[in-house]
Amino acid sequence: MDTKKINIILFFVFLLNAGLYAQASPLPEDEKPKKKILKISLSKLSQKVHDINDDEEFKPSPAKGWYAIMRQVRDRKLSRRQAVDSMRNFVEELNLYIIKNNPKVYKDNEWVFPVKGYSSSAIGGRNGNGFVVADFDFYDGSTGGHPAQDIFITDKNQDCIDDNTNKPVKILSMSGGIVVETRKNWTTDMMDIKGGNIVYIYDQFTDGLFYYAHLNQVDVNVGDFVYPGMVIGTLGRTGKNAFPSRSPTHLHIVYVKNLDGDILPANLYNDLLKAKLVK
Numbered sequence: 037m038d039t040k041k042i043n044i045i046l047f048f049v050f051l052l053n054a055g056l057y058a059q060a061s062p063l064p065e066d067e068k069p070k071k072k073i074l075k076i077s078l079s080k081l082s083q084k085v086h087d088i089n090d091d092e093e094f095k096p097s098p099a100k101g102w103y104a105i106m107r108q109v110r111d112r113k114l115s116r117r118q119a120v121d122s123m124r125n126f127v128e129e130l131n132l133y134i135i136k137n138n139p140k141v142y143k144d145n146e147w148v149f150p151v152k153g154y155s156s157s158a159i160g161g162r163n164g165n166g167f168v169v170a171d172f173d174f175y176d177g178s179t180g181g182h183p184a185q186d187i188f189i190t191d192k193n194q195d196c197i198d199d200n201t202n203k204p205v206k207i208l209s210m211s212g213g214i215v216v217e218t219r220k221n222w223t224t225d226m227m228d229i230k231g232g233n234i235v236y237i238y239d240q241f242t243d244g245l246f247y248y249a250h251l252n253q254v255d256v257n258v259g260d261f262v263y264p265g266m267v268i269g270t271l272g273r274t275g276k277n278a279f280p281s282r283s284p285t286h287l288h289i290v291y292v293k294n295l296d297g298d299i300l301p302a303n304l305y306n307d308l309l310k311a312k313l314v315k
Contacts, residue, residue, distance in 0.1 A: 097259035098129045102216035102236065109175055119175045124297030127243070134214060134240050139261045141241050142212030148265040149311040150248065151187045151287055152206040153198065156309045160186040160286065164305030174292060174299035183301030184247075184290040185308060189271060191285040196252050196272045204253075204270040207287060208314060209262040210246055210307075213239040220254045222274040231288065232274025237262060242293070244302070249288040250278040265314055 105122045108114045114122065149155060160166045164185065172181030190199040198205050217236035222229060231249035235256060238245050252272025256262060271287055273279050278286065291304045 097214075098126070098133050099214050099216045099238075099259045101126045101129065102238075103258070106217065110177060114175075116173075116175050120297040122297075123294070123299065127238075127294050127297070130214070130216075130238060131240060137261070139214075140212065140263065142239075142264050143241055144211070144307065145310075146212075146264050147210050147307060147311045148208050149308060149313050150208050150210045150289055151189065151271070152208055152267075152314050153201065154187065154189065154205075155313055156311075158187050158189065159305070159308060160188055164303060167301075167303045167305060169301055172301060174301070181301075183292075183303075184288050185304055186286045186288055187308075188284050188286040194273060194281060194285055196270070196285060206267050207235075207248055207251060207269045207271055209237055209264060209266045209268050210289070210304075210311065211237065211239040212241065212263050213237040213246070213261070215256045215258050215260045215262060215268075216245070218254050218256060218258060224279065227276050227279070230276045232276075232278060233269070233272065235268050237268075244291055244293045245299070247288075247290040247292070249290075250275050250286065264312070 105114075105119065105126055108122075109119050151158065166182065166185055168182045170181030171179045172183050173179040189205050191197065192199055196204060214237065215235060216238050217234070219229075219232070219234045222232040231247070233249075233251040233254050235248045235251065235254055236245055237248075248268065250272060251269040251274065254269040256266075256268045262268065271285060273283070273285055277283060278288070289304065290301065291307075292299045292301050
């Protein structure tokens with residue numbers, strides 16, 4: 037229990053003792069005050085302490101700072117240099133927060149294949165050739181390329197239900213880390229958004245970020261710590277690039293490395309081949 041909680045509890049205990057002491061002091065009958073019953077509910081006291089602990093102004097997670105930067109990047113309100121500097125500061129602050137909270141750190145040899153029930157045979161293209169950097173620039177949305185791997189499921193009627201299990205397909209966090217961005221509200225009125233419903237996870241072990249796109253349901257929130265194999269959502273057909281019928285149902289997964297604030301793509305193919313499978 038932290039110092040602030042202890043001080044609050046001690047204060048209420050002091051009030052309780054003071055009230056009892058006052059009642060015990062001998063006074064003549066005609067000078068005795070009317071009895072006042074001091075009632076302190078332990079459940080209410082516990083709730084007050086809990087409320088103070090949950091106060092957002094107490095210490096909000098710096099993970100929320102990611103979206104503040106990305107919104108300005110996407111609205112073209114930051115120069116590339118400003119974006120890189122902002123990202124460097126964000127990652128430094130986020131790492132300090134992670135160290136303070138001391139979550140378990142997962143190494144890359146503990147990574148999990150991100151589509152439950154599937155394996156590397158479901159990766160599109162041949163030998164990872166779906167990964168194409170071209171002129172991709174993380175801070176410039178107008179650039180091209182496909183610095184990603186697409187993992188396809190068996191969904192011939194495109195209802196986002198696995199044809200083999202008749203169930204939604206769960207998307208798993210490949211790594212450990214902390215959630216820095218989600219989108220959960222994509223609709224067909226938002227066709228300018230390529231990824232649809234998404235999750236971004238920062239992996240402190242590799243100083244990299246995982247981007248999971250085209251989800252149907254998102255089950256995590258910004259600031260959540262995740263572990264390899266944790267369910268982060270279910271696969272869908274959300275986003276400009278996945279909703280049209282020409283596109284088979286698939287997970288679009290991107291991995292980028294932070295290099296002093298610059299964000300550069302890296303090919304996950306070999307890591308996907310080695311990742312642990314979850315049936």
